[in-house]
Amino acid sequence: MIEELRAKIKTIQEKALQEIAALQNLQDWQNTKARILGQKGSLTQILKTLGGLSPAERPALGRLVNEVKREIERRLQDIQKTLEETKRRQVLKEKAVDVTLPGLALPQGRRHPIRRVMEEIEEIFLGMGFSIFEGPDVETDYYNFEALNFPKEHPARDMQDTFYIGLRTLRQGSGQATDHGLRTKEKEQLLLRTHTSPVQIRVMEKQKPPLYMIAPGTVYRHDDDVTHSPMFHQVEGLMVDTDITLGDLKGVLHHFCAAVFGTDREVRFRPSFFPFVEPGAEVDISCALCKKRGCRVCGGSGWLEILGAGMVHPAVFEHVKIDPKRYSGFAFGMGVERIAMLKYGIDDIRLFYEGDMRFLEQF
């Protein structure tokens, strides 16, 4: 009886293991597991017959059945892993895509290079503690020239050829002139600012030092060629406090040049003339293309002009009622287009304003 049972258990075991080894999918696995180990499974049936055995024989056979059961369970578990992996691969295979196809093309607009460079300049000066101020594009002679120490009828004014606003215009069609309701005292000659320097006057009229500011904005000059546009952009800067020196001007502007063009560029300061500063300076950076040997880009000099600067002229301080004996300061100005042209290697200023996408998409 016992031997018979042992043989029977052995047969069940062998058959079960064979079946398990032959399993192909998870559905069959589920069915097979139920058939072998379930309530009506062959092993469960055997266990039920153990009741008829003597107490001496029961433990040994019980152990045997349990061992067989554990082995079957282990095999089932192993094959389950294999089957699941197979299934996962199959699913992947069914959903396979050509991974070399392009991704979803979401539209992306570009910033204008001028605005991008302008913001870069602003960030550098904000980082150094400067504030940002703005002013009107349509200015008066006083703010654009007189308060900035441009004497009347001085050739210095010709450096900045000016657009003037017509105070009377012809109404379209009617042929009638209108003066737009100007009162006599307002009939001051209006002009388009030739630099953003008027902003320093407007700010200094209202705020007393210390003053660390930049004034970015649009400026206009009566000029039109490959390197000059009748409209362009400038960032003007001003630093006024007690004990500000030409050495400070050099330190701050060198810092700025390194931030925009990299620390490997040399910077030089040489005397120049702008009526609202004295001593005046022109700031050059070494030409990256020729490494100061001279080339077409730098006009053979090895250097590129990028900034005008200087110590605030006492006459300017006097105009805004700041005591030039107590305070000193420096001012500087740069053309944003020029910096962008040098930075990106652009050779025609007109490209900035045409809106050509083949140009704009490069930035």
Place this chain on the structure above:
Amino acid sequence: MRIPLDWLKEFVPVRWPAQDLAHRLTMAGLETAVVGGDLEVAVTPNRGDCLSVLGIAREVSALQGRVLSFKKTTAPKGGEAIKKCLKVQVQDRKGCPRYMARLIRGVAIKPSPAWMQKRLEAVGIRPVNNVVDCTNYLLAELGHPHHAFDSRFLRGDTIVVRREKAGTKFKTLDGETRECEPADLFICDEQGPVALAGILGGANSEVRPDTKDIVLEAAFFDPQRIHATAKRLKISTESSYRFERGVDPNGVENALHRVCQLIMQTAGGLPSRDWIDLYPNKIRPKQINLPAAEVKRILGLPIAPAQIKKILKSLGIAGTIPTWRSDLTRPIDLIEETARIYGYDKIPESRPRITVGLQEKPKGRGLYQAAARCLTGLGFTEGCHLGFVGEREVGDKGVALSNPLSADQTHLRDSLVPGLVKSALFNANRQVQSLKLFEWGKVFRWENGKVKEDRCLGLLAFGNEWPSQWQIKPKPVDFFTLKGALTRLFQAWGLEPFETEAQSQGEAVVLWQGVSIGRIDFLNLEVPMYVCEISLEKIIKNYQTQPAIFKPISPFPFVERDLALVVDSALPAQKIGEAIRQAGPPWLETFRVFDLYKGEGIEAGKKSIAFSLRYASKDRTLTNEEVNRAHEALTAHLEKTLPAKLR
């Protein structure tokens, strides 16, 4: 200005090779290049004294550490007394502080000698004849312009320096007839003008091949007056260029003797024994006091008083300022002189200490930056267009320029649209099929006698919504492209939403806080496009960065119900929305349009519009029954009041 090296060396020994010299001059404020072995110097407008070989020689000498020694010309001896044949009256003393004249009889007009022609050509002046060439030679050498009249053509024996009546016409020797204004200064004979003072001689008195007797003029004219006239008449001559930058009033006499000497050398003739010199108020050298402490305060570097003195002395400044340096008027000018000869490169760089405070930024800056981020993210590329437009592109408050560059740039723009459209067409003509652009900029209009500057935002779109690609079908842009972009932008700005209202012309006006701030339009051009322009002034003015206030997250689920209504075609969605909001339960959280349909199955003149409504309570889980009840009540209400039919 071209300075031949050999000419320069007649005035000053030069220690350095040309390249080196050019570099030193550049670093002293005279930007100089070597061209064909000579110096090409760019002289800034404040340095009229450098517009001659002598002027540059003074600089070179100073850079070499010593003041230039300059030998004056002895006056050539002559024959008859000048008062017998010539008188001068200066009626406008302010315009002409000094006037000198001398007569030379019996000159022989012919080409000037080769050496002189060569030098004139080297400095870019065309040789004419010996007399004219001598005056030009001297102009290049000493910086003093002269004029030679043919004395035959001077009517009467008196020269008068004066103004003329407005509208006086005068033919200058370039053949042009100039119309004059009362401020213009003239050299006249007894019958009228013979030269436009300091600018250009008259055609009526110029030296000709058969000229025998000449009157030589040397003068100092008021720089401002010369500038005003030359600028208005758009004439720039070698003479006016120097007079308007200031010549040395006390160098006039030496210059006259030198030119007289040159003429006698090259054209022969005998000068008058003496000469006329009307210089009633002599301009004397000024004194400027420069404390050494000021030098340190401005430059940041202490320079020893002895060294400052030495530098200034090398420039001819020893106690007083030489009269050729009219640009030096106050201590700061001497600080600059000291610094530029000392060398800017020797002044050490320093970093200023600043007083920490809250930095100020313009109010619109944050809005602009947020807009740029938002719109580029939506596929709009930023444009930057010239602010000038033609007359037809502005309204009747357009701001005109009195001196436009060209006929299509006569006005300042009063809208961003023309610039955006030009860009769009530029690209469309270059095979671009789809484009989205934005621009942030000012527009200009006359308002109450002032030019009002208004910051605006412009949007433009044509073609398709997104790049053509394998996964998604193309969708053409439309009105809702721009409205959607604007909606996103207002969200990005954290502003209350705007509204749109249909217009009889164009598409829609944009309303914000009940006021029109702009419009969205369809432009039926060669390439159909949509444009939007809004004024930002009201937004910038009312904008306050308010922190978002956190609202607790509801633990209760929401329930969604759809609602498809058939309504009159003309009934705006906004009206239906308002009705839903009004009649819905307080726990109607949000709703949105998810479908719009016209056509088959829908009666003509009607449309089917479908909303998805989201119900959610903040304090409990809604039951299906109460949602259904509310939704049905809402539907019934809309059917009756709109009216509408449930689809």
